[in-house]
Amino acid sequence: MGHTYWKQKTLIAFAAFTGLTGCLAEEKTFGYAAGYVRSYPAPIVLDMPANAPSITQQFRGTLEVSTLEGIDEHFGIDVHAPIGTPVIAAAGGVVERSFWGPAYGNQVQIRHAPDASGKSSRTRYVHLHKRLVAQGDVLERGEQLGELGVTGFLSSGFPHLHFELIYQGTALGTSSADPHRFWAQGRGKITCMGPEWADISPETFKLTYPVPCK
Numbered sequence: 001m002g003h004t005y006w007k008q009k010t011l012i013a014f015a016a017f018t019g020l021t022g023c024l025a026e027e028k029t030f031g032y033a034a035g036y037v038r039s040y041p042a043p044i045v046l047d048m049p050a051n052a053p054s055i056t057q058q059f060r061g062t063l064e065v066s067t068l069e070g071i072d073e074h075f076g077i078d079v080h081a082p083i084g085t086p087v088i089a090a091a092g093g094v095v096e097r098s099f100w101g102p103a104y105g106n107q108v109q110i111r112h113a114p115d116a117s118g119k120s121s122r123t124r125y126v127h128l129h130k131r132l133v134a135q136g137d138v139l140e141r142g143e144q145l146g147e148l149g150v151t152g153f154l155s156s157g158f159p160h161l162h163f164e165l166i167y168q169g170t171a172l173g174t175s176s177a178d179p180h181r182f183w184a185q186g187r188g189k190i191t192c193m194g195p196e197w198a199d200i201s202p203e204t205f206k207l208t209y210p211v212p213c214k
């Protein structure tokens with residue numbers, strides 16, 4: 001089992017990133033959110049906290065739009081941070097899968113409590129350095145489930161968390177959705193985990209950031 005990371009007063013020492021992508025300036029390790037690809041038809045205006053680890057790639061999927069002609073799909077958001085950074089549950093739930101595969105490396109999937117309409121959503125945490133939970137574990141929002149890493153060939157050698165939301169609350173049925181629609185503070189308002197979010201009702205599905213903010 002993991003532990004509830006935000007409850008700890010320990011300062012997280014973030015090592016300066018010295019990886020393969022020299023284009024990501026050190027001052028952009030926090031507080032930077034990449035733009036949506038220009039041709040993506042459903043971009044969301046983002047409010048990125050200055051203390052949140054940066055987002056290097058946005059969602060481009062088909063939930064909000066019927067076709068994405070000419071766009072290379074990406075069913076989640078990528079959060080950049082050093083290998084070993086804690087990865088925390090974006091909402092409470094039960095670990096449905098915890099396994100390794102060649103493309104996505106170490107991955108964990110959480111099934112979240114049903115909302116008022118009885119529909120459960122799931123979140124996936126991909127390319128983990130380490131998995132710290134097993135199938136059947138019950139996690140609170142903010143509890144650590146693994147460490148950010150660079151496993152799986154789709155990580156392209158770039159340390160990041162691929163964070164994906166599989167949302168069931170639409171007429172299209174189960175589909176990957178843009179996580180920016182569901183932050184606890186509102187659409188586009190990326191919400192760092194903190195004690196004020198621990199007990200929010202699952203009546204409407206809400207997310208907090210899947211890595212701790214500094």
Ligand SMILES: [Zn+2]
Nearest residue numbers: 076077078162
């Ligand atoms: Zn990704």
